[in-house]
Amino acid sequence: MYPIRRLLARGQWLFDLRPHRLIVFHGAEGVRREVSGDVPNPPSAPVVLAALDEAKDVWVGSGDRRVFSVGAGASAPVQALPNECFDLTTDGNRIIGTVVDGALKLTTLFTADGSGQRWDPMTLPKPVSATHGYGYSEGRPHRQSPDGAFLDTSPFGITVVEKGRGRVYVLRPGAAQPEGALQVEPGHEQDIWRAQATPQGVLLLLVINYRQTVLLHFALDGTLLGSIPAQDDEDDEDDEDDELTWGGAGVCVLDADRALLFVQDKILLVSLPGLQVLETLAGEWPHFVSVTPAGPDQWWVGAEDNDALFLLTAAPGHPLRLDASNRPVSQGAPLMHVGYKTPTIHWTEYTSAPLTVSSPVTETWRAVVRNDGTACEAMRIRVSGVLVGARVVDVSVRYRGQPLPMVEEHRVNVVGVTAGLEGGATAELEVIFKPRGEGSGPLTITVEPCSWQSQGKEWQWQTQEESRVLAVTGHPASAQFLLTVE
Numbered sequence: 293m294y295p296i297r298r299l300l301a302r303g304q305w306l307f308d309l310r311p312h313r314l315i316v317f318h319g320a321e322g323v324r325r326e327v328s329g330d331v332p333n334p335p336s337a338p339v340v341l342a343a344l345d346e347a348k349d350v351w352v353g354s355g356d357r358r359v360f361s362v363g364a365g366a367s368a369p370v371q372a373l374p375n376e377c378f379d380l381t382t383d384g385n386r387i388i389g390t391v392v393d394g395a396l397k398l399t400t401l402f403t404a405d406g407s408g409q410r411w412d413p414m415t416l417p418k419p420v421s422a423t424h425g426y427g428y429s430e431g432r433p434h435r436q437s438p439d440g441a442f443l444d445t446s447p448f449g450i451t452v453v454e455k456g457r458g459r460v461y462v463l464r465p466g467a468a469q470p471e472g473a474l475q476v477e478p479g480h481e482q483d484i485w486r487a488q489a490t491p492q493g494v495l496l497l498l499v500i501n502y503r504q505t506v507l508l509h510f511a512l513d514g515t516l517l518g519s520i521p522a523q524d525d526e527d528d529e530d531d532e533d534d535e536l537t538w539g540g541a542g543v544c545v546l547d548a549d550r551a552l553l554f555v556q557d558k559i560l561l562v563s564l565p566g567l568q569v570l571e572t573l574a575g576e577w578p579h580f581v582s583v584t585p586a587g588p589d590q591w592w593v594g595a596e597d598n599d600a601l602f603l604l605t606a607a608p609g610h611p612l613r614l615d616a617s618n619r620p621v622s623q624g625a626p627l628m629h630v631g632y633k634t635p636t637i638h639w640t641e642y643t644s645a646p647l648t649v650s651s652p653v654t655e656t657w658r659a660v661v662r663n664d665g666t667a668c669e670a671m672r673i674r675v676s677g678v679l680v681g682a683r684v685v686d687v688s689v690r691y692r693g694q695p696l697p698m699v700e701e702h703r704v705n706v707v708g709v710t711a712g713l714e715g716g717a718t719a720e721l722e723v724i725f726k727p728r729g730e731g732s733g734p735l736t737i738t739v740e741p742c743s744w745q746s747q748g749k750e751w752q753w754q755t756q757e758e759s760r761v762l763a764v765t766g767h768p769a770s771a772q773f774l775l776t777v778e
Contacts, residue, residue: 293491295517295632295643295755304604305470315479321386321673322622323621323622323623323624324348324623324624324665325598325624325625325626325627325672326626326627327627327628327629327630328626328628328629328630329358329629329631329632330630330631330632330634330636330767331634331752332667334466337458337563341367343549343654344670351386360765362636368415368603370502372413375411375740376391376395376687377389377390377391378391378392378398378441378442378445379404379441379442379443381438381444381445381450381572381771383403383445383450383463383465383466384403384405384744385405385463386404387403387404387405387408388401388402388438388443388450388463389402389403389404389411389443390402390440390441390442390443390472392438392440392441394438395438396438396440396456397454397457397459398416398440398441398454398459399443399547400413401413401414401415401416401452401461401463401470402414402549408590410488414463414468414469414470414627415469416461416469416470416473417461417469417472417473417730418473419459419461419473419474419475420472420474420475421472421474421476421509421514422475422476422511422514422515422656423476423477423516424476424477424506424508424516424519425478425497425656426498426500426504426506427476428477428480430445434458434477434478435478435480435694435753436456436457436458436478437456437480437481438454438456438457439455439456440453440454440456441454441482442451442455443449444488444510444582445488445584446488446489446490446544446545447545447547448464448465448488448489448490448491448545448548449462449463449464449465449467449471449489450462450463450465450489451463451464451488451489451494452470452486453486453487455478455479455480455485456478456479457481458475458476458477458478458479459475460473460474460476460487460494460496461473461491462494462512462696463489464489464490466472468768471503471512472493472512472513473512474496474510474512474514475732475771476496477593479498480500481499482500482501483498483499483500483501483502484497484498484499484502484540484580485498485499486542486543487543488543488546488551489545489563489566490509490542490545490551490564491548492509492511492564492565493509493510493511493512493517493565494508494509494510494512494515494763495508495543495545495564496509496510496694497509497540497542497543498540499540503538503539504538505538505539505540505555506517506519506520506521506566507520507540507542507543507553507554507562509564509565509566509567511565511602514557515680516567517565517566517567518564518565518566519565519567520553520562520569521562527724529709530675531682533584533671538555538556539555539556539577539661540553540554540555540556540565541554541555541556541558541577541578541579542554542577542580542581542582542583542593544583544591544593544604545564545608546589546591548564548577549563550562550563550564550570550606550608551562551564551567551677552604552612554575554581554593556576556577556665556742557575557576557577557614558572558573558574558575558577559572559573559574559575559577560572560573561573561612562696571612572700573612576773580615581593581594589605589607589608590603590604590605590606591603591604591606593614597755598642602614602615602616603615610650619764632664632665632666632767633665634665634741634765634766634774635663635665635666635668635713635715635741635765635766635767635769636664636741636766636767637661637662637663637664637665637666637713637739637740637741637767638661638664638767638768639660639661639662639664639766639769639771640661640662640718641658641659641660642658642659642660642771643657643659643773644771644772644773645773645774646773646775646776646778647725647735647773647774647776647777648686648775648778649725649726649776649777649778650727650777650778651727651777651778652727653727654724654727655724655725656722656723656724656725657722657723657725657737658720658722658723658769659720659721659722659737660719660720660721661713661719661739661769662716662717662718663713663714663715663716663717663740664716665715665766665767666715666766667712667713667714667715668712668713668729668741668742668743668744668765668766669712669741669742669765670709670710670711670712670741670742670762671691671709671710671711671712671713671719671739671740671741671742672707672709672739672740672742672762673689673691673696673707673708673709673710673737673738673739673740674701674706674707674736674737674738674739674740675687675689675705675706675707675735675736675737676704676705676735676736676737676738677704677705677734677735677743677775678704678731678733678734679732679733679775679777680704680705680706680735681703681704681705682729683728683729684725684727684729684730684731684777685724685725685726685728685729685775685777686725686727686728687706687723687724687725687726688723688724688726689708689711689721689722689723689724690720690721690722691708691710691719691720691721691722691726692719692720693720696708696710703769709742709762712741713741720727721737721739723737725775725777727777727778728777729777730777730778731776731777732774732775732777733774733775734772734773734775734777735772735773735774735775736770736771736772737770737771737772738768738769738770738771739768739769739770740766740768741764741765741766741767742762742763742764742765743762743763744760744761744762744763745760745761745762745763
């Protein structure tokens with residue numbers, strides 16, 4: 293699960309949901325931009341987003357820890373920055389980023405100016421030991437599983453969280469180096485950590501095994517200032533407030549005296565530093581949320597995998613208000629094209645218009661495909677539909693002008709296999725329909741780039757043969773249309 297990363301700038305707010313995707317909002321509408329091509333499997337780092345004053349420049353990670361400038365507009369071209377980072381945010385008019393090594397351990401916390409060209413490393417303080425009683429070790433040495441260094445922002449500074457190493461750093465606004473760091477027991481892979489700086493130290497949200505929720509407030513000398521559930525109630529199985537400690541979804545430091553804890557079916561307004569529950573507010577938060585300042589006493593709240601936002605107003609002395617903000621989002625220009633490392637089939641000529649076949653005349657659907665990626669070993673052509681399965685229509689295929697033998701598969705489609713296609717090459721495809729009955733229904737034609745893969749060796753009489761199967765090894769092209777036979 294990947295945390296949301298986002299920052300707000302005056303007049304324009306920007307929100308990112310998942311790797312390789314950026315949504316830029318301005319006014320009443322948003323534009324979604326994505327990385328195109330063969331995007332690699334998402335690493336531990338999320339796509340990260342940061343905006344300097346008035347959104348003059350935006351940086352976003354492409355998913356492989358590259359960082360580039362999006363520019364001032366939703367369709368501006370991107371430009372790679374000279375260095376890689378794992379996570380990125382802003383502090384006033386400077387950029388703050390983390391660099392990790394091959395084992396995903398934090399190596400550098402850096403700052404850069406608005407150009408992003410000069411990166412200056414900060415001195416990292418030695419972490420101070422802190423304990424909270426919700427760990428796994430039970431006296432055994434701590435086991436570390438580094439998983440990167442994530443950043444988050446509150447009005448009182450930036451936090452750097454290394455869940456897999458159990459480390460949390462606090463960088464105050466405008467400071468030349470972190471004020472302090474804590475060393476707690478590392479979290480497991482199934483745990484979620486969120487941290488936000490407070491005037492007294494750092495607020496740490498632990499969601500253990502995706503369920504049990506613990507909110508801890510530490511001073512930077514390791515003193516535990518408060519916790520939910522309270523340490524005194526830890527062993528009280530009859531505590532009515534125990535239900536509040538399940539389903540943590542996020543945390544937000546509002547000011548020097550108050551913070552919010554989002555749990556699955558409510559919001560808790562808690563005091564700082566002691567974490568007494570001041571008020572319980574209605575709300576449903578089935579997914580993890582992140583927050584970002586939206587102006588004086590206001591924050592944007594957004595849930596993972598959802599375009600909708602909520603505007604939170606939390607002025608001192610006034611009731612908290614949470615207003616939904618559902619704004620339309622349209623597709624914009626790609627952020628960048630990372631190329632193709634696998635076969636990628638696209639249509640260059642085809643139609644998805646309805647096709648009618650009237651007995652006894654046959655009809656032909658024609659198309660041209662192109663392989664925009666690397667060469668493939670074989671091509672599999674599949675024609676699927678209810679009329680094919682019911683034998684209302686006979687299907688034959690010509691590929692590059694030659695008839696292609698087709699076989700029935702699972703009584704729902706016909707399939708043919710032919711030679712592969714080189715990268716950049718095109719091929720003509722003709723699908724001929726001969727009516728046998730009457731009916732109407734959807735039809736799908738798919739061209740799949742494949743390769744032969746071994747399934748191991750099977751013993752035959754007096755010989756040992758290797759079993760091979762076709763596997764899709766790239767991006768197929770698919771067309772759907774309505775077929776009517778009369």
